[in-house]
Amino acid sequence: MEPRLLLIHYLREVVGLTGPHIGCETSLCGACTVELDGQAVKSCTMFAVQADGAKLVTIEGLAADGKLHKMQEAFWNEHGLQCGFCTPGMIIASKQILDRNPNPTEEEIRHGIEGNICRCTGYQHIVNAVRAAAKAAGA
Amino acid sequence: MIPQEFEYSAPKSLDEAITLLGRGAKPLAGGMSLIPMMKLRLAVPDHLADLGRIKDLSYIREHSGSLLIGATTTHYAVESSALVRSKCPLLAETAANIGDVQVRNRGTIGGSVAHADPSADYPAALQALEAQIVARGSKGERAIPIDSFLADTFTTALEPGEIIREVIVPIDGAGVGVCYQKVAQKASGFAVVGIAVRIQRGGEKLSMVRVGVTGLSNRAYRATHTERALEGRTGTPAEIEAAANLVAQGVDANSDIHASAPYRTHLAKIHAARALAKALARAE
Numbered sequence: 001m002e003p004r005l006l007l008i009h010y011l012r013e014v015v016g017l018t019g020p021h022i023g024c025e026t027s028l029c030g031a032c033t034v035e036l037d038g039q040a041v042k043s044c045t046m047f048a049v050q051a052d053g054a055k056l057v058t059i060e061g062l063a064a065d066g067k068l069h070k071m072q073e074a075f076w077n078e079h080g081l082q083c084g085f086c087t088p089g090m091i092i093a094s095k096q097i098l099d100r101n102p103n104p105t106e107e108e109i110r111h112g113i114e115g116n117i118c119r120c121t122g123y124q125h126i127v128n129a130v131r132a133a134a135k136a137a138g139a
Numbered sequence: 140m141i142p143q144e145f146e147y148s149a150p151k152s153l154d155e156a157i158t159l160l161g162r163g164a165k166p167l168a169g170g171m172s173l174i175p176m177m178k179l180r181l182a183v184p185d186h187l188a189d190l191g192r193i194k195d196l197s198y199i200r201e202h203s204g205s206l207l208i209g210a211t212t213t214h215y216a217v218e219s220s221a222l223v224r225s226k227c228p229l230l231a232e233t234a235a236n237i238g239d240v241q242v243r244n245r246g247t248i249g250g251s252v253a254h255a256d257p258s259a260d261y262p263a264a265l266q267a268l269e270a271q272i273v274a275r276g277s278k279g280e281r282a283i284p285i286d287s288f289l290a291d292t293f294t295t296a297l298e299p300g301e302i303i304r305e306v307i308v309p310i311d312g313a314g315v316g317v318c319y320q321k322v323a324q325k326a327s328g329f330a331v332v333g334i335a336v337r338i339q340r341g342g343e344k345l346s347m348v349r350v351g352v353t354g355l356s357n358r359a360y361r362a363t364h365t366e367r368a369l370e371g372r373t374g375t376p377a378e379i380e381a382a383a384n385l386v387a388q389g390v391d392a393n394s395d396i397h398a399s400a401p402y403r404t405h406l407a408k409i410h411a412a413r414a415l416a417k418a419l420a421r422a423e
Contacts, residue, residue, distance in 0.1 A: 003147030003187070025140045027175050028326055030241060039215070039244040045174045046245070049147055050191055096240060114328070115239025
């Protein structure tokens with residue numbers, strides 16, 4: 001493949017995974033966030049060749065056996081989205097928060113989604129969703 | 140946004156990378172600055188040497204009173220390291236304030252320092268820590284004090300063909316209080332102004348004060364006027380305010396759409412006072 005092919009273009013146009021979105025294309029909005037070897041990354045700011053051999057998970061890969069991931073479930077229940085454009089990246093970033101800290105404070109949740117911009121929700125319902133997912137995992 | 144075509148190499152060792160640099164390749168570390176610049180075609184390298192495949196370049200080790208941090212150690216690795224948190228908390232606190240989670244997962248200490256963005260966070264802390272940058276080239280290695288390393292905006296003391304291998308910071312024992320405080324540019328998270336402080340008390344008096352400043356001028360610098368005004372004093376609020384007011388002395392402040400030079404200078408003074416007070420409280 002061409003070295004200059006960005007990971008987001010590889011995912012969307014070569015593999016056909018259109019879950020990760022192209023928002024700002026300047027590493028600011030986080031809509032293109034995917035998981036690379038367990039770490040949330042902005043796939044618009046990586047070349048696909050850099051991910052050679054890595055394990056990649058997009059929003060499409062979170063549900064297992066027809067069952068939504070607990071973070072997806074929480075976004076649904078708490079209405080953590082309106083238009084849905086930021087949601088695939090937001091959910092991957094939110095999953096990262098709980099992967100690293102199962103019981104985050106509100107401040108830690110907001111710090112954890114700093115790299116993801118949502119223009120609809122004002123973030124409150126997203127924060128609620130992450131909290132609900134943490135609670136559900138602890139229950 | 141698609142970068143210009145380039146040749147891509149993934150060297151397996153630092154020496155292999157240095158050979159490629161000798162042939163004109165540009166090193167790619169985390170890519171958090173270089174790739175956006177390439178997409179905007181502000182940077183159009185013909186050849187990239189991706190350092191991401193060099194396994195022994197990412198590490199954090201303790202060695203005779205210092206911490207040695209490998210060039211491709213990510214900001215997340217630094218902020219989450221128990222060793223850095225306990226032995227060099229200023230660096231951990233600063234790393235945790237860089238960009239956002241995704242940027243910290245990819246961005247590296249060597250890449251950040253080599254890029255020498257005048258608004259980057261690390262350089263403030265590295266100035267306050269009097270860090271050494273270990274650079275390797277085809278002729279061998281040398282350690283460069285951070286103050287000479289940061290030559291100017293986006294300009295370092297690295298010679299062509301040289302690459303950063305390691306960053307060395309001192310271990311701060313108990314009794315050293317630290318703080319990194321910044322005014323973040325809303326969209327990018329870069330520091331409009333960032334202040335890094337280390338303070339040590341020796342009895343009643345302040346025996347050591349180090350202040351690193353980023354965002355204010357062409358490069359991160361040590362506010363030596365502020366340091367000298369506080370060392371040997373007890374650190375009363377009036378002394379802190381007077382010392383903080385010297386933080387931009389002799390400095391030509393930047394002006395851009397985010398902050399005018401007088402406003403930036405004002406922010407630097409306010410935040411220097413806050414960072415000094417916080418570091419002092421943590422030293423006790």
